[in-house]
Amino acid sequence: MVGSGLSNQVGAAVAALAFPVIGPVGVVAVRQWVAAVVLLSAGRPRLQSFTAAQWRPVLGLAVVFAAMNLSLYTAIERIGLGLAVTLEFLGPLTVALAGSRRRTDLGCALAAAAAVVVLTRPRPSTDYPGIGLALLAAACWGCYILLNRTVGARLPGVQGPAAAAAVSGLLYLPVGALVLWHRPPTPTALVCALAAGVLSSAVPFLADLLALRRVPAHFFGIFMSVNPVLAALVGTVVLDQRLDHLSWLAIAVIVAANATAVTTAARPGPSSDAAEPAR
Numbered sequence: 001m002v003g004s005g006l007s008n009q010v011g012a013a014v015a016a017l018a019f020p021v022i023g024p025v026g027v028v029a030v031r032q033w034v035a036a037v038v039l040l041s042a043g044r045p046r047l048q049s050f051t052a053a054q055w056r057p058v059l060g061l062a063v064v065f066a067a068m069n070l071s072l073y074t075a076i077e078r079i080g081l082g083l084a085v086t087l088e089f090l091g092p093l094t095v096a097l098a099g100s101r102r103r104t105d106l107g108c109a110l111a112a113a114a115a116v117v118v119l120t121r122p123r124p125s126t127d128y129p130g131i132g133l134a135l136l137a138a139a140c141w142g143c144y145i146l147l148n149r150t151v152g153a154r155l156p157g158v159q160g161p162a163a164a165a166a167v168s169g170l171l172y173l174p175v176g177a178l179v180l181w182h183r184p185p186t187p188t189a190l191v192c193a194l195a196a197g198v199l200s201s202a203v204p205f206l207a208d209l210l211a212l213r214r215v216p217a218h219f220f221g222i223f224m225s226v227n228p229v230l231a232a233l234v235g236t237v238v239l240d241q242r243l244d245h246l247s248w249l250a251i252a253v254i255v256a257a258n259a260t261a262v263t264t265a266a267r268p269g270p271s272s273d274a275a276e277p278a279r
Contacts, residue, residue, distance in 0.1 A: 001215070001223045004207035009081065009231045011199030013238040014192050016076055021189035022180060024073040027196060029176025031069060034197025036169030038205060043162025045155075050163070057150040058160055062167035064147060068140035071133045078130030080241040082232030083119060086251050087134035089228050090116065091141030093258045104264050108257040115250035115257070218262070225259040 015027045050058070075084040093112055097105045120131050151160030185193065212220060228251050235241040243251075 001207075001211045001220065004204045004211065005223075005227050005230045006234070007199045007203040007207065009085065009227065009234040010238065011196045011201075011203075012073070012076060012081055012085070012231070013234050014199060015073060015196035016081065016239055018185070018189040018192035018196070019073075019077050022183050022185045022193065024077050025070065026176060026179040026183060026185065027193045028066075028070045028073050029172040029179065030190075030193035031197040031200060032066065032165070032169045032172045033176070034194065035201035036165045038202040039158065039162040039165040042205065043158040043160075045159035045163040045166075047163060047166075050155075054151075054154045054160075057147050057154065058163045059167060061144065061147045061151055061160065061164035062171065064140050064143045065164055066168045066171050068137050068144060071140060072137040075130050075134035075137060078127045079134065080243075081235035081239060082228065082241060082243055082251065083247065084130070084134045084137070085231035086119065086228035086254055087116070087131065088137040088141055089225075089254060089258065090135070091138035092145055092224075093254070093261065094138070095142045095145050096258070096261045102264070105261055108261045112254050112257040115253040118246055118250040121246075221262045222259050225255045225262065228255055 015024075015031065018027050072084060072088055075087070078084075090112065093108075097109050100106075120126070148161070151164070154160070155163075208220075232243055232248070232251055236243070
């Protein structure tokens with residue numbers, strides 16, 4: 001689980017190294033292509049047998065998949081890895097708390113809201129478009145979870161996510177080709193983009209599957225809460241993106257709110273949202 005989380009965040013940091021050459025769009029395009037190859041190999045979806053009722057949520061998942069990664073990577077370019085991933089994490093936290101009337105969950109929601117206010121407090125360097133993109137990524141992640149429920153109910157195994165990744169990769173073919181044509185990648189930038197695809201797609205996907213064979217899905221869901229901390233640490237070490245003490249405190253509050261919400265909720269089964277494979 002540690003390897004999966006670190007790989008995901010190191011992949012995002014490595015991707016940021018290619019932004020000056022091919023930009024977030026070019027990097028995301030390469031990542032989507034890598035994800036499509038990995039998930040198609042793992043899921044082997046029988047696309048010709050999909051019904052219209054199965055294709056509809058798959059197509060929705062593909063669009064959300066594409067928008068989520070693009071908005072996140074663009075946010076990372078503008079506001080840094082730690083802040084972007086922390087704000088994106090509000091997506092699954094919102095889904096976990098939505099509709100709950102428990103006092104504990106209300107407390108978690110209020111604590112997370114206060115932490116967001118601290119993270120986005122007005123400063124001379126505040127990048128509001130970047131914050132907006134990170135929150136868009138959060139909304140996409142929430143939709144991703146909800147759509148995955150439908151896809152998982154209508155298609156066996158990982159056929160649905162594999163098909164969605166393939167469609168998302170196809171959507172990025174013309175966009176990625178155009179960007180790479182106008183902004184030719186250097187060998188270093190191309191290696192960084194490919195490495196980002198492997199580290200943020202292939203490695204977490206396989207590591208999560210192996211981890212879920214050894215630990216309960218509930219514990220896995222709790223451990224996912226540390227991803228914002230890992231992102232902030234990787235951003236500091238790899239990209240020299242340093243956060244102030246208040247930002248670190250706000251990240252800790254959001255992590256604690258999510259961990260508390262998951263811990264106090266009913267224990268999920270093996271196929272729950274907490275056990276979803278890496279995106």
